[in-house]
Amino acid sequence: MGDRLTQVQDAVDQLAQQFVAALHFVKMRHDLETLGPKDKIRDLPKQDPQAPPSEVDSLPVDDFRAGLTELSRDLITKEQQIEYLISMLPGLQNSEKDQERAIKELEEDLKAAESQRREALKERDQILSELDQVIRSIRRP
Incomplete structure (x- = not known):
């Protein structure tokens, strides 16, 4: 839609x-x-x-x-x-200032979400590295 x-x-x-x-x-x-x-x-x-x-x-x-x-x-x-x-x-009941404020709030939310995404990527890479080390340390009997 x-x-x-x-x-x-x-x-x-x-x-x-x-x-x-x-x-x-x-x-x-x-x-x-x-x-x-x-x-x-x-x-x-x-x-x-x-x-x-x-x-x-x-x-x-x-x-x-x-x-x-x-x-x-x-x-x-x-x-x-x-x-x-x-x-x-949107905009019929909001003034231009209200719309600008809403856009700024959305931009801040987007920055926060991007920061969380980067942290999650770093955590994923760290966990993959640790998993790789564990797998390499396993020896066949």
């Missing part, structure tokens, strides 16, 4: 894809209705089976509304996920 900023970018990309999918669903599945008294719905002649599908493949009203509800919930969930990820980004 990537860092938090990458997660935010991925979530925003996914939200954009969900918007496109929602618009496509509405465009392709809406019911043909007139909006005004002068509007007319054209009757298209029957197409042959090899022709591309018609522009709109409308769903029953209940199915269409259920689809809209599901898409809306998905969009809201993704938006809330993005808000959560943004709230987790």
Whole structure:
């Protein structure tokens, strides 16, 4: 899993894809209705089976509304996920001085860990040397 900023970018990309999918669903599945008294719905002649599908493949009203509800919930969930990820980004509640102090503390921790690592390496080398001496001192009967 990537860092938090990458997660935010991925979530925003996914939200954009969900918007496109929602618009496509509405465009392709809406019911043909007139909006005004002068509007007319054209009757298209029957197409042959090899022709591309018609522009709109409308769903029953209940199915269409259920689809809209599901898409809306998905969009809201993704938006809330993005808000959560943004709230987790460092620096939103910290000033520049707080961030510098935190970096210095991390550098000190890193120096301490490096010192411990060097001590462990010295101890390992010493133990290996002692083990080598013990092995060399053993004589076959």
